[in-house]
Amino acid sequence: MGWLKLSIFSWLGVMGVTLFAGAQWITCTLLITGITALAIMDHNNRGYWRKLGITTADNSLPIFGHFLAALDTKKLPWEFLHSNYERYKELNYFGSYFFWSPNLIVTNPEVVKNITIKDFDHFVDRRTFKIEGKYKYGNDMLTNAEGSHWKGIRAALSPTFSSGKMKNMFPLVMEKADALMNKLHKITGNAETIVDMKNCFGRLSVDVIATCAFGFESNCIEDETAEFEKKLAKASNEDAKMFLEFIVVSFLPTKVKDYFEIGMFARWNYFKDLLLHTIEQRRNSKLKRGDFVDLLLEAQAAQAEPGSTKHDMTEDTMIASSVIFLLAGYDTVLSTLVIASHMIAQHPETQEKLRQELFEIVDENGKFNYQQIMEAKYLEALILETQRMYPVGSILERKCTKEYLLPGTNIKLEKNRMVQIPVYSLHNDERYWKEPNKFNPDRFLPENKGDIVQGAFLPFGLGPRNCIAMRFAQMELKITIARLVQEFQLSLAPGREEIGIKKGPTMRPMDTMPLILTPVSCAEE
Known part of the structure; x- marks a missing residue:
């Protein structure tokens, strides 16, 4: 009887080790497969702007894109975007990633006007959230x-x-x-x-x-x-x-x-x-x-x-x-x-x-x-000069609602792509504002308003x-x-x-x- 119990327990032990080893093998296989799939997906997604020939901001991380850099606790939220704006502002736009989602950052007031006014029918929506249940009034x-x-x-x-x-x-x-x-x-x-x-x-x-x-x-x-x-x-x-x-x-x-x-x-x-x-x-x-x-x-x-x-x-x-x-x-x-x-x-x-x-x-x-x-x-x-130097909303967003050909290029922006307009950066750009760091209400007096570039004040x-x-x-x-x-x-x-x-x-x-x-x-x- 003791021999029988020993045999049974030994058999169960071997089966347990085998199953455990098998489970580990399966787990490892699934983990490696998952990581590989994520890596491939991440590489493809974060290559979106590169394939279109649009410059991408540096320091994009796997999976997170530029999200973590924007969360830097040592900086104010718009400072990360502003540093990239300063680097790429001679371009009309550059690319970034919110996790895997590509965002187009606009740096040119003319392009801002196209998106918000002239070609508004392509950018009717903003970033939205579908709300269900008792709070569905938020959809209105x-x-x-x-x-x-x-x-x-x-x-x-x-x-x-x-x-x-x-x-x-x-x-x-x-x-x-x-x-x-x-x-x-x-x-x-x-x-x-x-x-x-x-x-x-x-x-x-x-x-x-x-x-x-x-x-x-x-x-x-x-x-x-x-x-x-x-x-x-x-x-x-x-x-x-x-x-x-x-x-x-x-x-x-x-x-x-x-x-x-x-x-x-x-x-x-x-x-x-x-x-x-x-x-x-x-x-x-x-x-x-x-x-x-x-x-x-x-x-x-x-x-x-x-x-x-x-x-x-x-x-x-x-x-x-x-x-x-x-x-x-x-x-x-x-x-x-x-x-x-x-x-x-x-x-x-x-x-x-x-x-x-x-x-x-x-x-x-x-x-x-x-x-x-x-x-x-x-x-x-x-008041306008205060709002120029310190815009409460430092970023505007618009969502591409139908395929859009970026002006002067052969680049097509896909439907549902987000476009970001860096308000703070445009408001503090020396190309559009003389001595932008100086508080000068005179620039908004009637006789000077003709100098204000539309699309650079938002x-x-x-x-x-x-x-x-x-x-x-x-x-x-x-x-x-x-x-x-x-x-x-x-x-x-x-x-x-x-x-x-x-x-x-x-x-x-x-x-x-x-x-x-x-x-x-x-x-x-």
Whole structure:
């Protein structure tokens, strides 16, 4: 019996070793085969631009392409692209790889104009993400919609952002700017005081969005515990945690994301519910505020008229339009306000020139009005120069939607290839801007605008897919800067002579921006 057990155990042992060895052999074979297949695929994919005769940026790694180099923690995100731009800018374009996906980087303003305007029908789309489940309203965002779907939404929303509609919103924005000035006077009293302008501008941006987009008073300027401000700041956050969340969540099934309410759009649930509540209230009342909710309801009503062929203004479209208005209206305006105020403090002669222009407007009209603010030449020039040096969106993307013959060549760009336009690099290229590192608003004065090369200045994009809310953003920027410089002398705080830009996908200043504010009445004594 012992012999039998020994024989059985010995046989099982031999079989186990054999199977284990076989499993190892199979595993090794599969691993080697997989690696070989990946290597062949990688070589073929990363040879895409070479086969077309287009120069490729150096340091492309197997599988990752240029992705890891762009993530270099020692550099800001656009600096990697800018270094390659400087190297290849004499070419019209060069190639790069996002993992295995080939991207064409455009370096010539003429080619930029072709892609965004002249040959727009070949580049209608941007990089998009298909969204399923309870957050599918994200497909109706102008930044995420494609083809005829995008065109229909854009046509339906365009009247909402006309100059006439913006004029009606002017008093709402001015009221919030006045509220901020009152708050700043309380803080400063009659003496120079260091104030965190990023905090103040953030609260102003929240109050403007709350009143213009949602039709209610968030009172964030006065109430520093306001829930709306905390929710919006969190939803707009672009830190590493958000990026990791996006990567992880993208692999989860839609039902799982919906059940646990996770994903890139879950953070907007609070605002979605608030908007739906506001829309319902507005429909059941005759109250008209001239805000974004009213404009969306007017656009929806217009489609019910006989003969209307516009895109159906569905509930999803209204939600998506409001969310993107929140996202873009809060973060981009806030960042530009912070940087512009720092530039004003850093250049006293510019500040005095601007203040003189503003005082002349007030002397003529007694107070600021829409037309005078929007036509103030030096005010506009200062904001545009800020956006040139520090574009919030440092890269534009367009997707090739049908085969495209690159102008002046025999090179055909395949459908679905991504084209990237390095905004920061074009804005800081000495070929198009004399002394690009110098802050010089004069270059945007009417008499000098003829020197600006179209396609080399893209703060709001270019062509049919430019920022639809450009007028609103510029109006808010102009009102706020005008009222601030009218009321206060701005000076740099000790130790904060430099702006300081955070690491992240967009141009964002550091979490605090201290400036010395002195009431103008005190500064003149």
